[in-house]
Structures are given as C-alpha cells and as structure tokens.
Amino acid sequence: MKQEKTYKDAGFGGQVPRGRNPALIVIDLSYGFTDAIYPTASEASAQIAVTNSLIAAARLRSIPVIFTVISFNKSELDVLPWLKKATGMKALEDGSRLVEIDDRLDREPTDAVFVKKGASAFFGTNLASQLAGAGVNTVVVAGATTSGCIRASAVDAVQSGFNVLVAADACVDRAQPPHEAALYDIQQKYGDVVSSAEIIQYFKSL
Template identity: 50%
Template sequence: MTDRQTTESYAKARLGESVPLGVRPAVLVIDFSCGFTDPECPLGADMSREVEATRHVIDAAREVGAPVVFTTIGFEANGRDGGLWLRKAPALAELRVGERWVELDPRLGRREGDVVILKKGASGFFGTNLASVLISSGVDTVILCGATTSGCVRATAVDLLQYGYPTLVPRECVGDRAEAPHRANLFDIQAKYADVVGLDDALAYLQSLPRRPAEGF
C-alpha cells in the first residue's frame, strides 16, 4: 500500500480528529534517560535534537507554572523485576537502578520539585502512580515527549487517551532508533491517540495560557 493509499484509507475511516485542549497542562517526558539518549548505551541513540527541543517545552511550561513529570526505566541488578520484557529485549537489563543509564539526561534541566517516576513497563501508567500524580495536580491536558516513539511513547499515548487526557505530541520532541518506525508510529498516534503537532504549535499553546501558581506535588 502506498503512502497515498494509506492516507486515503485512514481518512475514509474518519481517523485523526483533534480533541479540545484544556487549560491545565503538564509536560510528560518519557524515558529521556542517558540509556536512551547516549549512543554509548546499547539501547541508546543520539537524541540531542529531541532533548534540546524538549527542553524548550519544559522551559515554556515552567513559565506558566505547569508541572513537569519525568519517567525512567530501571531494574534491579538480578533482573527479576523485569519479567518477560527482559526476555523479549535483553538489552533492557543494562538499565540498572542506581547507575548512569537510568539517570535523566542532564540537558533536560530537571528541578528538585519535578516528579520522576521509575517504571518497569512500556507505558508510563503501567504499575506506577502516574495517574494519581496527574489527577492530584488537576491536569487536564498532557504534552508528551520522549523515547522511543514506537515503544514507550506510543504505549503512553494510548493510555493517556484511555485515561481521558487530550494529548499533544510535538514531533521534534520524540525520538527513536530508526526513522521508519518513528514515522510510522507518529502517523498512527496522530490517527488514533493524540494530536501530533510541531514544536512551535506546542509552545504557542503553552504561551497562550495564564500563569498559575506553582503548586508542587
């Protein structure tokens, strides 16, 4: 099937409609840990551009008092907490709790008040308290960034829709190890789960909001 045929097929199915955004967003950064943004790690790739673009979103969110939440993947040294995922993707065992590959990329500028959620599955929601964190802060919209587009970003986008959060995915702020799965999954995320937008659109949305008091978590 050609790209044109695919687009026509999705359009016929009436996929890809936008949903209204709220006024209390959070920025959710999925797994931009050193293990994914440093090509020295077997799991990693050079995501400098994506990290830099995400930093722009984070800074804009801070200007309006919107919370920033990070996730990172980490397992115990024995790997027993990894379940079947470590059998399917053994390189994930490189992400050991307490070691560098689990640390957030310092270029993101994480602050003391930001929430960091340790996860052991693909979705940011699986086995974590992410839903409680968002609910307790009154979040009604999410700007989703991170890695990888075809893995944990997509899984989180699916769950954000199912939890009822309108979601923006700035295409410059998500990355993958290869271009083909990156592009295919952005196409499908746009069709079914979130609104894939340009970085400028995400920044304009944040800048249109009134500043709210920093509440913390």
C-alpha cells in the same frame, strides 16, 4: 492517497481538544536512551534541546513538568517477560548511569520522577491519579523512544481520560521507519502529533 482516504473514511485523524490544564511528560531521557555509547541509546542532542524549550515554556505558565525513567532491580532482570524479549534492556539496572536522567535537561528538584518497569508511563505507576488530582486534562509527551514508550504512554494517556499532544521534534527513536510509523498511528488514533513550536504557542495562550 488510498491510505489517507481509508483512515479518513473510517473516522480517524480528528483533532483533540487543548485543555486549560496541561502537563509536560518527559519520557525516559536517561543516559541509557540518550548517550550513544550505550547500545540501547540513540543520538538525542537535538531532541533534548527541543525538550528544554518545552520545559522553559511550561515553567513560564507553572505547567507541571514530569519525568520518567525505566529502571530494574536485580531480582527482576531474569524474570520479567519483557526482558526476555528485549534483553538489552537488562542494562537499565538500578544505580547505573543508564537510568540517570540526562543532565542536559533542565530538571528541577521539585519535578516529579516516575520509575517504571514497562513501556507506558502509566502502567504500574500512579501517574494517572497524580495528574487527575492536579486537575490536569491534557498531556504533552516528549522523549524516547517514539515507537515504544512514547506510543505506549500516548495510548494509556488517552485511555486514562487525558487529551494527548505529542511533540514530534522532541521524540527520538533508534530508526526512522518505526519513528514515523508510530507518529502516524498516534496522529490517527490517539492524539495530535504537532511541532514543539505549536506546543509552545499553546502554552503561551494559557
């Protein structure tokens, strides 16, 4: 296939190292992205179940589990450029159910939660410094949405010096074409897109 050859000839698609000190980052699995009663959300039951299997495997090896949510205060709703482009995101307002992490996730009170204002888990947060301080060298990414916050977080993670693994079956998007395109792009340039089963085996090997 010409596309595959083009990327291979350009030197893309190599495998990233699996470090000995990973962290699991669960991106934006709040009700605003997981409860399909909201226009901003997708049906995410399957991805939540897969994410819980990753969380369980991480806890067995004392691997940090970190969550993110997008949430805006009232003063930001009419001034942030992103919200002028994606106006539906204005519903993700502080104090609303949409910004609460889905209670189907096996979250513990000690798990860190980062509140962000943009797509990337790293932009405008101290996530990178917290990971570095904990000695983390590899991040495993799951959550929503694949073409938005997952991809942006993967790009920023590798730019921040971390190896990146994306659990394909733990990622959800509103439509299949952007989901697949984002995973392809990540696999070629920024990290390894793998199954949750492969990640669980990786965790078990530590």
